Amino acid sequence: MITDLNTLYDTHKQQVLEGRYITNTDIEPLLDKLKVCCEIKVAGYSVLNKPVYSIKAGDGDCKIFMWSQMHGNESTTTKAIFDFLNFFISDNGIAKKWREYFTFYILPILNPDGAELYTRANANKIDLNRDSVALSQPESRILRKEFEFFKPDFCFNMHDQRTIFGAGDTGKPATVSFLAPAYNEERSVNSVRQNAINLIVAMNKTLQNYIPGQVGRFDDSFNINCIGDMFQSLNVPTILLEAGHYAGDYERDITRKFIFFALFSGFYSINENVLVENKNTDYFDIPQNKVVFYDMIYKKIKINYENKEIITNFASQYKEMLFDKSVIFQSIISEIGNLEGFYAHQEYDGNGEEFLSADGKKYPVAGENADFFIGQERKFINGKEV
Numbered sequence: 001m002i003t004d005l006n007t008l009y010d011t012h013k014q015q016v017l018e019g020r021y022i023t024n025t026d027i028e029p030l031l032d033k034l035k036v037c038c039e040i041k042v043a044g045y046s047v048l049n050k051p052v053y054s055i056k057a058g059d060g061d062c063k064i065f066m067w068s069q070m071h072g073n074e075s076t077t078t079k080a081i082f083d084f085l086n087f088f089i090s091d092n093g094i095a096k097k098w099r100e101y102f103t104f105y106i107l108p109i110l111n112p113d114g115a116e117l118y119t120r121a122n123a124n125k126i127d128l129n130r131d132s133v134a135l136s137q138p139e140s141r142i143l144r145k146e147f148e149f150f151k152p153d154f155c156f157n158m159h160d161q162r163t164i165f166g167a168g169d170t171g172k173p174a175t176v177s178f179l180a181p182a183y184n185e186e187r188s189v190n191s192v193r194q195n196a197i198n199l200i201v202a203m204n205k206t207l208q209n210y211i212p213g214q215v216g217r218f219d220d221s222f223n224i225n226c227i228g229d230m231f232q233s234l235n236v237p238t239i240l241l242e243a244g245h246y247a248g249d250y251e252r253d254i255t256r257k258f259i260f261f262a263l264f265s266g267f268y269s270i271n272e273n274v275l276v277e278n279k280n281t282d283y284f285d286i287p288q289n290k291v292v293f294y295d296m297i298y299k300k301i302k303i304n305y306e307n308k309e310i311i312t313n314f315a316s317q318y319k320e321m322l323f324d325k326s327v328i329f330q331s332i333i334s335e336i337g338n339l340e341g342f343y344a345h346q347e348y349d350g351n352g353e354e355f356l357s358a359d360g361k362k363y364p365v366a367g368e369n370a371d372f373f374i375g376q377e378r379k380f381i382n383g384k385e386v
Helices: 005-012 024-034 076-088 093-101 112-117 138-150 191-207 227-233 255-271 280-284
Strands: 039-045 051-057 062-067 102-107 154-160 165-167 176-179 215-217 238-243 289-291 293-305 308-323 326-337 343-349 355-357 372-374 378-381
Touching: 005 076, 005 255, 024 039, 024 051, 024 076, 024 112, 039 138, 051 076, 051 138, 062 138, 062 255, 076 093, 076 102, 076 154, 076 238, 076 255, 093 102, 093 255, 102 138, 102 255, 138 227, 154 191, 154 227, 154 255, 165 215, 176 191, 176 255, 191 227, 191 238, 191 255, 191 280, 227 238, 238 255, 293 326, 293 355
Parallel strands: 062 102, 062 154, 154 238, 176 215, 293 343
Antiparallel strands: 039 051, 051 102, 165 289, 176 238, 293 308, 308 326, 355 372, 372 378
16 A cells, blocks of 8 residues: 555645635536546535535446535535545556546535535534435435435445544544444444444554544444434445544644545555455444543633632633634633543643633633633633733
């Protein structure tokens, strides 16, 4: 396998896709360029009559079905898909070989209304990842129709996850997370789920070379309303892949690289037919995702509440907000107290100095903007010291 994945990525990164706000408007020029080597179609239309595009690339017998932005505000994997397509259509020797081995069928933005609004749900406020049985939404019906038409050998269900997730209790963020969804209530492992498990182990092995200890595994409780569980139950190995937080990378521009690495190593493993052994132990050894992170924690802060002075800690969390077609991060005070067992992506030591809010309160209030002083000299705006 290619060892210099960094160079491979840097060579083929799709430079025009940047930031967290990715919509049909951003990908349509890229789709026009792909028409010379890929089959581009409109698979259907959203609630608000926006096109849901499909991309068919390659001529091989091994069929890979992928979709991204089922949740409209989860765009990192969309960027990584276009990074991978840049590689796949290139003159690279492996890419040429893969075009003969694979056929990819991709829905790059399944939820274009949610992408435009920067919301998880679609325009009817329905979570498409809980609609696999009812199929109440046009986007859900498009996904099922294309799945049944394409008859894939593997499915890749692509998402983002919040900064709150850590890789178990390690104190490291879950920069990438996986799940081989269950296909029944017993969470059994049959040959279909085994293929998904083995593929995840191969991708994790590669990622450990770049982000050691920063890969997580989602809980595999069965829910047939979730699309991954449904497709797994329909006997197609399905992999949930989630892009998470890397230190300082709130635009997820570094994380997208690791998604590219995961995809490359996964497809390499399929092409080399190395997914034959039982890798259950390796899979279940991946730390399970846990909600253990805040964006910022402030420790040893003196507060005065109802004339009582105490030394305590508090935390703030970013709220993502759409403003003028870009995403801004508003830091909100989220928790006050001991915070034992929690970690921060950035930590500040108050050294026992006194808290003073922007409006004169001597104690933090959950839900308010994180603008305050600690002591006389230290000023914090939007959660950060300035």
